[in-house]
Amino acid sequence: MRVTNPHLAAPEANPAALSAAKADPMPLVALPLVTLNDLLWLLYLYPIRLLARFLPRWSLYAIGKLSDPIVQFHARRRKARAVPWIAEACHTTPRDAARIASQSLSNNMFRTLDELLMLRPSFDKMLCCTFIAGMQHLENAIAGGKGVVLTVGHFCATRVCLRYLASKGYAVLSVHNQRPSNKAEGRLGRFLQPHFIRLQKLAYTDHVYLQDPDCSLKIMGRLRRGGLVVLQADGRGATRMVEQVFLGVPWLVATGIYEIVRLLDCAVVPMLCLGRSTGFRIRFDPMLAIRPAPSREAFMSANLPGFLAALEKQIIENPEEWTLWNHF
Amino acid sequence: MDVVEPLLIDPGSGSPDTMGRIRRVFIESLHLNLREQDLRYEAKLDESVGLDSVAVLEFVTALEMEFGIQFEPEMLTIDLVRNMKELASYVDERVARRCPSREPA
Numbered sequence: 001m002r003v004t005n006p007h008l009a010a011p012e013a014n015p016a017a018l019s020a021a022k023a024d025p026m027p028l029v030a031l032p033l034v035t036l037n038d039l040l041w042l043l044y045l046y047p048i049r050l051l052a053r054f055l056p057r058w059s060l061y062a063i064g065k066l067s068d069p070i071v072q073f074h075a076r077r078r079k080a081r082a083v084p085w086i087a088e089a090c091h092t093t094p095r096d097a098a099r100i101a102s103q104s105l106s107n108n109m110f111r112t113l114d115e116l117l118m119l120r121p122s123f124d125k126m127l128c129c130t131f132i133a134g135m136q137h138l139e140n141a142i143a144g145g146k147g148v149v150l151t152v153g154h155f156c157a158t159r160v161c162l163r164y165l166a167s168k169g170y171a172v173l174s175v176h177n178q179r180p181s182n183k184a185e186g187r188l189g190r191f192l193q194p195h196f197i198r199l200q201k202l203a204y205t206d207h208v209y210l211q212d213p214d215c216s217l218k219i220m221g222r223l224r225r226g227g228l229v230v231l232q233a234d235g236r237g238a239t240r241m242v243e244q245v246f247l248g249v250p251w252l253v254a255t256g257i258y259e260i261v262r263l264l265d266c267a268v269v270p271m272l273c274l275g276r277s278t279g280f281r282i283r284f285d286p287m288l289a290i291r292p293a294p295s296r297e298a299f300m301s302a303n304l305p306g307f308l309a310a311l312e313k314q315i316i317e318n319p320e321e322w323t324l325w326n327h328f
Numbered sequence: 329m330d331v332v333e334p335l336l337i338d339p340g341s342g343s344p345d346t347m348g349r350i351r352r353v354f355i356e357s358l359h360l361n362l363r364e365q366d367l368r369y370e371a372k373l374d375e376s377v378g379l380d381s382v383a384v385l386e387f388v389t390a391l392e393m394e395f396g397i398q399f400e401p402e403m404l405t406i407d408l409v410r411n412m413k414e415l416a417s418y419v420d421e422r423v424a425r426r427c428p429s430r431e432p433a
Contacts, residue, residue, distance in 0.1 A: 213374065214406035216385035221401035239380045256382045263389045 011112055031187045036074050038189035044112065045195055052116035055127060064113050071075060071109050072102060079105065082325040089247040089312075090319050103320040107276070111156040111323065114277045116202045118159070121267050124167040125161065127277055134284035138170075141267035141287050147223025149261055150230040150271040151288075153311050154323045157280045159204070161273035164280070171206055172228040173219065177235065178209040205302065214258060223266050230271070231257040233311050234324060242300060247315065253308065255300060261290065262299045270310045274321050285310065342416020348424075349394060350416055357390030358383055372410045384409055391415075397422040 052060055072079070079101040086097035117123055141148040150172065152158050162172050178197060208218045219229050233253075234246070240259070241252040261268055270285040288310060293299035315322045341347070350366050359378055367376060374384065388409060392398055399420065408414055 210381070213381060214384070214404070214409075216381040217388065217404040217406060217409065220385055220388070221404040224398075224401040224404075240382060259382050260385065263385055 005289065012102060030184070030192065031146075033186055034069065034188040035185040036185045038192065040071070040074065040190045041189060041192050041196065044116075045199065048113075049116050049119075049199070052113070053120065053287070056118060060113055060117070061110065061278075064109055068106055068109065070186065072105060075105050078326045078328065081328065085247070085249060085273050086319060086325055088171055089249075090316050093146055100319045101325055102324060104325050107156040107321055108323045108326070110276045111159070114160050115203050117277060118163060119199075123277075124163065127164045128279050129161075129164050129204060129282065130275070130279045131281040132284075133282070134286070137269055137284040137286050141269045142226065142228075144267050146264065147226055147266040148228050148267055149223070150228060150284075151233040151257070151268060151307065151311065152230055152271050152273065153234045153315055154232055155314075155318070155321045156323060157273040157275045157321070158230075158232075160275075160277045160280055161271075161282050165282070166206065166230075170228060172230045173222045174204060174207045174230045175215065175219070175232070176200065176204060176207050178210055178211045212257075220264060223260075223264050233257060233307060242304070244304060244308060247312055253304065255304075258300060258304060258307065262293070262296065265290075268307070272314050272318070274318055341413035342418075342420045346395075346416040346420050347412060350391065350412055350419065351392050353394045354387055357387050369412050371412075373412060374406065374410045391419065395419055395423055397426060 032200050048060075048063065051063070055063075079098070082101045083094055083097045086092070086100050087094050090097065090100065092100070108168045117126065120126075138148070138150075159174075162174055165172055208215050212218070222229050234251075236252055242255055243250050244253045245251065246253065260266075268288040268290060270288065272283040272285070274281045274283075288303075288307060291299075291302040293302050319325070342350075342380070347369055348364070351369070354360070354373060355362050355364060355367065358379070362377070364427050367373075373379070373387075379387075383405065388399060388404070399422075401417065408418060
């Protein structure tokens, strides 16, 4: 549900973000019939998805490798925009930043292929975890008994790692934005969007959507049982946001996650997931120290910079694995 | 002069006192610019003011503090929270379970 009524005070809601969220989509007639983006999604949703049902993983990855030049070409403008940002945020040269932008794009493509593989019933057996660090931090947080919020960034291996943790008895409720990442640039893309949403629903087994009216209640229920919930701290789909500087740029930070932490007093553990299904690593960092505060605003002021700093550190250490550089 | 709506309690709904407290908590916890009497007991709470999901959570945690109870995880559904009568009935039940001496004979 969105904040829709003037009776409801939401001082931290960003008016621009809210108006964008409420904006009507562009009318169909104003869209081109088909774009390269639409064609890529069409290939992904049908032929590649069908092939993913029976092809061995290595051959699916080979298809991904062959399509990489097309994906890089398609994203060339977004990459060009990302390079100065990466160079500044990661304190690196433009040349290295260009390499990071390309690698991030490739890794993101392999992530989408892994998501097709997730549809296979046998996917759990295909998972190859090479290393888990900091498991004691997770266990300590669980022992607190108030539930654990795992904060992650948009890293390529997050969903694969969550699937692996679930197979090992650590079921994690994940929170997704139902608005598909397929930007539907053309009429074909608009037609494909519902199919993409259906595919996502099949791939994510233990999840709740931000758009669900009882999203927070489901999260609360899981935490009250002492369970685990994962939230993407750099996610931008939300009705409550504050503008912060993140990786050197203004960033609308969704505050819902922090409000849940404030209200439920649960533990917060940063998690880092790197790699792909053929070999991935998981790292749990020590629990974040939460400073109690009497009000929502004071809580955000006291804790938000620390939460974001932990995530920024992860991204700067592993820039090739973060998917949002080329997103804008 | 404000017209105060009469309390019409259905069988199975909570006590008038509980409903009044819930209404007050709802307005106070969400900082609504509403008078208590503007909020009808029959109305769906989320539809009355347009809540986002986090606001629902704020309301539930404020209720827990007000009544000194804890919602059971399986009862945390929007259908319960939006319906003031059902909510009051549930809260009364939880309070009674916490304080057996207050249970009706």
